Amino acid sequence: MPKFSANITMLFKEVEFLERFERAARYGFKAVEFLFPYEWDKAELQERLDSNGLDVVLHNLPAGQWAAGERGLACLAERVNEFQASLGLAIEYAQALKCPRLNCLAGIPPVTQSPEQSMETLTRNVRYAAEETQKAGIELLVEALNSHDVPGYCLSSTRHMLDVIKAVDHPNVLMQYDIYHMQIMEGNLIRTMSENIEKIGHMQLADVPGRHEPGTGEINFENLFRAIDEMGYTGWIGCEYNPAGGTEDSLGWVRQFL
Numbered sequence: 001m002p003k004f005s006a007n008i009t010m011l012f013k014e015v016e017f018l019e020r021f022e023r024a025a026r027y028g029f030k031a032v033e034f035l036f037p038y039e040w041d042k043a044e045l046q047e048r049l050d051s052n053g054l055d056v057v058l059h060n061l062p063a064g065q066w067a068a069g070e071r072g073l074a075c076l077a078e079r080v081n082e083f084q085a086s087l088g089l090a091i092e093y094a095q096a097l098k099c100p101r102l103n104c105l106a107g108i109p110p111v112t113q114s115p116e117q118s119m120e121t122l123t124r125n126v127r128y129a130a131e132e133t134q135k136a137g138i139e140l141l142v143e144a145l146n147s148h149d150v151p152g153y154c155l156s157s158t159r160h161m162l163d164v165i166k167a168v169d170h171p172n173v174l175m176q177y178d179i180y181h182m183q184i185m186e187g188n189l190i191r192t193m194s195e196n197i198e199k200i201g202h203m204q205l206a207d208v209p210g211r212h213e214p215g216t217g218e219i220n221f222e223n224l225f226r227a228i229d230e231m232g233y234t235g236w237i238g239c240e241y242n243p244a245g246g247t248e249d250s251l252g253w254v255r256q257f258l
Helices: 018-027 042-051 079-095 115-135 158-168 179-185 187-195 221-231
Strands: 003-007 029-035 055-060 100-105 139-143 173-178 200-205 236-239
Touching: 003 018, 018 029, 029 100, 029 236, 042 079, 042 100, 055 079, 055 236, 079 100, 079 115, 100 115, 115 139, 115 158, 139 158, 139 200, 158 173, 179 187, 179 200, 179 221, 187 221
Parallel strands: 003 029, 003 236, 029 055, 055 100, 100 139, 139 173, 173 200, 200 236
Antiparallel strands: none
């Protein structure tokens, strides 16, 4: 049976971030994930996890200037030092929170940077991050995002993720497979996931269109969850969606799994 974590950056927005841990536990989640923890004190976050009996299963490396539209640093040739410093911060948080995996956001390269330079920089940075996270006992992930929501993002397909993993050639790099993004870009979810299941370290979901909860769009999640079980996947699936209404009203589909 699939295991679901609540992405509390996107769920339970009815309350402030630090209150969302209690909300997630109240509705039956045993694990949470979030985009970025860096705004909050590590000890405060750990206290919220412990007091609510929760594990954190994933967060991202710093993304640069998020409000200005940046979506990661790993492919930016002029900011390698900044990427390495941000990786160190991410590892500090992951170790403090006992978070077993980090997602490396590839970024949106400037128009002045060639595709070859972007790939070379991304490969070098991901290899460095894979080595550093492995030393810390943390799994490193790379993720593709759809080009409609995030135009210009460096990775936009399963093939792109696999190409990076092959080029990096390090055992500590896997895919974060986001069902929402890949349905938009590729479809054919079950076949793609089945063929690459050994390279998937984490999954996330939302329905298409709208990025709302399962059951609001075109994806047949009943079939998809059955297939994921048959693939032998035992990792977490993050509920990374924007509720169509209130968060509580959006959780009907997941209650049978909690």
